[in-house]
Amino acid sequence: MTTSKNQTRHPLELVTQTQAELSDRPIQRPTGLVEEVYARVRAEIMSLAIPPDTRVTIESLARRLGVSQTPVREALSMLEAKGLVTKQQFIGYCTAPILNRAQFEEIYEIRLLLEPYAARRAAEKMSDEQIAELQRLLARMAPDGDATRSSYDRFAEQDSDLHERIAIAGGNRLIAESLARMHIHLHIFRLCFKSRIASDAHDEHAGLVAAIAARDGAGAEEAMRAHLRNSHARFSQFAQP
Ligand SMILES: [Zn+2]
Structure with missing residues (x-):
């Protein structure tokens, strides 16, 4: 040898x-x-x-x-x-092929059913330490003017992480697992490559995390719903027929 x-x-x-x-x-x-x-x-x-x-x-x-x-x-x-x-x-x-229109609409339909509820529950149940971690993640996601492919991919990963933390903290394991299995963020962010998406989403995430930190269940639910509707609008034009 x-x-x-x-x-x-x-x-x-x-x-x-x-x-x-x-x-x-x-x-x-x-x-x-x-x-x-x-x-x-x-x-x-x-x-x-x-x-x-x-x-x-x-x-x-x-x-x-x-x-x-x-x-x-x-x-x-x-x-x-x-x-x-x-x-x-x-x-x-x-x-993988890009999401078609029907798959795109299905993803947002299921997200709008599950994630606002999970955000409400997270506001009620998240520990102070989990909230502090969420705030640190949010701070790392702040736009820094870097518009490279890898920073775009990093934002997709962090966005996925943020939504997953909220889903897990909501306490319903099936909701968290269902969302994780769909690899939602990978497929959605792959519809287009636009660095603007990260800065637009950041303000919405900030409002959502602030509502969770204030233990405002109704506010967190509404902030998540608004974020998902805006996200749908940001990507909708890129979904194939
Ligand atoms: Zn998001």
Whole structure:
């Protein structure tokens, strides 16, 4: 068994090992490589740099990112779990199609049924510490003029986090799980790439979090309803027929 040949590899590169080497070697890889590939590809899919419903091959991604195929394969599995790519027999990976009009309307219909109620319950039940965490998350989401693809993807992730915290704090596990399973934010934010969306949503989030912090259940419910209606209006024109 050899170990020396691994020492000169590119820091971002995985070791290509033979079967014989694999048998007795502890798992070794630079930490964070898969995550880095995942974050890169995810940001490209979210910002439509890689268009919807488009074939992505492991080989071409590996070549473009300058890494071996292994971390790309792992990153694509993670993206598949999030619903951003699908794996099709004989074809390989494709980016998920964009939401159609009916799916878009269904998502907002279920959100408007569940999330305002969850916000009311969160205002009544959230602990002071959970509220403080929510306020810290809100502060991190403040627009900073950065209009890059990765900042857009980060906002989508944080928005998802904020809504999930409220749903969980509402105390109904089924509501929280139903919302989480739909990967709502990934699909909605993928309808278009516009940095304005983050700043528009920020004021609405601030009002919502303020109502929760004031333990104002009715106010939180109404703030969530208004936020969802505005969000619907922001994205509606981008949903396909
Ligand atoms: Zn939101």
